[in-house]
Every structure is written in structure tokens, then in C-alpha cells.
Amino acid sequence: MSSSTPLLTVDELSVVFHRRGSDDVRAVDGVSFTLEEGRVTGLVGESGCGKSVTSLALMGLLPSRGLTVGGSARMRLPEGETDLLSLSPSRMRDLRGAQLAMIFQDPLSSLNPVIPIGLQVTEILRRHRGLRGSAARKEAADLLHRVGIPDPTRRLREYPHQLSGGMRQRALIAMAVACRPKLMIADEPTTALDVTIQAQILELLRDLVVEEGTALLMITHDLGVVAGLCDDINVLYAGRAVEAAPRGPLFAEPTHPYTVGLLGSVPRLDAPRGEPLTPVRGSVNDNIAWTDGCAFAPRCDHYTMKCLRGAPELVHASEEHAHRCVNPLAGERAADRAVQESPAAVGDEEARG
Structure with a gap:
């Protein structure tokens, strides 16, 4: 592992769901790991081991009621080291897209079906980079081209259902990297894709990590994906890490x-x-x-x-x-x-x- 200062240090992260009239559910139970710039860290395990809940906690996307989040997730930001778990919802909205981004498992449900792809990409550019009009559209087309979507200018006018599964996933990646965030989380980004497209998406993610120096947290159950992409691996079971080592x-x-x-x-x-x-x-x-x-x-x-x-x-x-x-x-x-x-x-x- 690299000896450089980690970009993100997660220490004893826990997420407990409270159920009325029943026992609490400890979905995440004391998980600790670090993410370093220019490296890919994998969270591996079967469905139900706490991988996705971990990522949602880091992104501040869990419900505000009915659960308790503990531990810390300290990230190096321009203003200094900050615990992501202690930030207000408005501050997390400022950071999402700009400093940290997430690629979700199902691109069709993650994209708004009634809004063209172009508007969804340019929304991020307007919100975090202040781009408007033709400048935003040109940057959006460049982003789609960068992630390998052919004829990007035409694709900006199309709706999610008009794109193939691979193109929708690439559009999500384009949105995630639009502001060059230092931290990206990919939650099973290749599950619904065929093997050929999977390989292309994984190669794209690896290139982005190398070119931008991004820290990538890869959540997957597929050890084949882990072997080809991840530098460091944390194996989760029942909410706890049971093994951690470089690949x-x-x-x-x-x-x-x-x-x-x-x-x-x-x-x-x-x-x-x-x-x-x-x-x-x-x-x-x-x-x-x-x-x-x-x-x-x-x-x-x-x-x-x-x-x-x-x-x-x-x-x-x-x-x-x-x-x-x-x-x-x-x-x-x-x-x-x-x-x-x-x-x-x-x-x-x-x-x-």
C-alpha cells in the first residue's frame, strides 16, 4: 500500500436501522478502511453484507430518520480535513458532484427518464462549475466523447430509454467525472452489462483513476472485477471487514x-x-x-x-x-x-x- 496521506479515512463506521417492535439491524458494524488518490479500493462480499449501505453513508444519502450512523469518515478537502458524517445536508449537497461522486448500479433508474441526457449532464456543470448555455453543452458533449459515447452532440438530445445499457452507464460516469472529484464510489457499475461492455467500463474507470489521480471505491461481489481493477481489497461479511489486503x-x-x-x-x-x-x-x-x-x-x-x-x-x-x-x-x-x-x-x- 502507498505510504502517502489517505484522501479518506473511515474509522469504525456503523449504521444501525431501528425497527419499531423488533430488534435493531446493524447493517454496518465497525468498518474501517482508507482510500488513497490514484488507487482503487474494493469492498467485496455477498448481497446483504453492508457494502451499499457503507457507500450511502459516506455520500450522505441515507434517510434522516430511523437509523443511527456512528464512527467517522475524515476526508481531505480544500478547506482542510473534514468528517463527512458530521456535515449538514446542504454542505453535503455542495460536495456531491464537486469533491465526491457516485456511480449507481442501475443506470436506467438513476437517470431521470423524462429529461434529456444533455440537461442532466449540464445541470452538474451549472451547479458546480458555473457553466451556462453553449459552453455547458460543449463541455457536456466533450464529457460524453471522453467516456466513449459515439456522436455525443446527438446523444445530448436523447432520453435515457434511447440509449443502450452500456451508454447509460457511460453517461452516469460522465456525470460523475464532470467536476473531476477527488473521490468516486462505484456501486456494482457493471452488474447489468454484458461481458464485453463490462470490460470497457472497467478499463474506462481505471483510466480515469490514473489520469485524474482519483480515489475510487469499487463495490462488487465479482472477484473477477476485483482482480482486474482493485489495488486494495476489503472483504465484508455481516457488516464487518473479515479480511483486508492488497490484491x-x-x-x-x-x-x-x-x-x-x-x-x-x-x-x-x-x-x-x-x-x-x-x-x-x-x-x-x-x-x-x-x-x-x-x-x-x-x-x-x-x-x-x-x-x-x-x-x-x-x-x-x-x-x-x-x-x-x-x-x-x-x-x-x-x-x-x-x-x-x-x-x-x-x-x-x-x-x-
Whole structure:
């Protein structure tokens, strides 16, 4: 990891939803990470692990009632370091688009269907850069051209439904980079796109990070996307980071069983034809409270009784590699070990304890 001062430092971020007549839901439970300029950081995990809620909290887009947000998210701004979580709604509106921007998962629902693309792009230019009239339209066309949309002048007059899925996603990216923000968050930006368009969008995002020195937070469940784009990776489960490392060490020697399970679920081109995938058994709802032990224990093939004796701490196996596991996989390649061992190969609970 780079030794430079982080652009954003998230420390013990928590988001708790309050439900009348029922228990609170801890969607995010003490997540910490840093974002650095010119680097891509990944938040990885299954749906329901807290990735999108984390991003919405950072952008100030969560509802104002019915939840509690804790921790801090300190960002370097022109006026000095500021905690994004403590800012007023009006101040966050000033920052969104100018200093931080978000690319949402579904471009069709993120764009206004009854307003031409050009007006939606120029609105940002008017709001944050003071451009008007022909100057704003020319800049909007240049932005669409930059993100690879053909015939951008004509596209400015078209509505979202007239654009393909790939073009709509590119239009969202054009809006996100219109004011050259220092921080961008991309929430599953390639989920609804075919493989060819996915590759083009990821290449575009990487180019923007390199050219502008932007810090990009990439939220995804796809480890193939992570392998090709992210520099640093945080694996989330049940609202907490269970493993964090740069891309190389995490893929070469994963230590948390959940990370190993995610890797085992990805098809490999070098695997023998017909070899089945090894998905993580159960679902993300099959967990226990972190206060009682490791939330992943009910789905883990390698847990011991130690895993049920309170919340495991985030332990640094090396300077760059950390995991939240009392029984980490180590020594041989953890990914290979996970494939070789099955639930039937693990003894009963008493023997393991």
C-alpha cells in the first residue's frame, strides 16, 4: 500500500436501522478502511453484507430518520480535513458532484427518464462549475466523447430509454467525472452489462483513476472485477471487514474461510472441464451476532469452539494483510485447501473443540 496521506479515512463506521417492535439491524458494524488518490479500493462480499449501505453513508444519502450512523469518515478537502458524517445536508449537497461522486448500479433508474441526457449532464456543470448555455453543452458533449459515447452532440438530445445499457452507464460516469472529484464510489457499475461492455467500463474507470489521480471505491461481489481493477481489497461479511489486503497477497494467500469460499465460487479457465464450483454453503442470513462469536461460523467448514467465544478481533498477519479469524487458513495455498476439504471431512463439533 502507498505510504502517502489517505484522501479518506473511515474509522469504525456503523449504521444501525431501528425497527419499531423488533430488534435493531446493524447493517454496518465497525468498518474501517482508507482510500488513497490514484488507487482503487474494493469492498467485496455477498448481497446483504453492508457494502451499499457503507457507500450511502459516506455520500450522505441515507434517510434522516430511523437509523443511527456512528464512527467517522475524515476526508481531505480544500478547506482542510473534514468528517463527512458530521456535515449538514446542504454542505453535503455542495460536495456531491464537486469533491465526491457516485456511480449507481442501475443506470436506467438513476437517470431521470423524462429529461434529456444533455440537461442532466449540464445541470452538474451549472451547479458546480458555473457553466451556462453553449459552453455547458460543449463541455457536456466533450464529457460524453471522453467516456466513449459515439456522436455525443446527438446523444445530448436523447432520453435515457434511447440509449443502450452500456451508454447509460457511460453517461452516469460522465456525470460523475464532470467536476473531476477527488473521490468516486462505484456501486456494482457493471452488474447489468454484458461481458464485453463490462470490460470497457472497467478499463474506462481505471483510466480515469490514473489520469485524474482519483480515489475510487469499487463495490462488487465479482472477484473477477476485483482482480482486474482493485489495488486494495476489503472483504465484508455481516457488516464487518473479515479480511483486508492488497490484491496480490489476498489472491495468492487468502486466510479467512469466507474469502476462500468466494474465490472457490469463481469459475476458472484452467480448471478441468466439468469440475463443479464450490460455493459457500448456506446464505448470508445464516449467521450469529458478532457479540456471540464469528458471524460466519454457521457457514464455515473450519470453525472450532473458539470461534463461538466472543467477537474475533481484526488481526494483522503481516503489515499489509489482516483477517478477523481465530482459525485462519495458512501454510499451503488456502484456496486449494478449501477445495480439497468438504463439510464431510470435518469432524463433529466436540472433536473440533
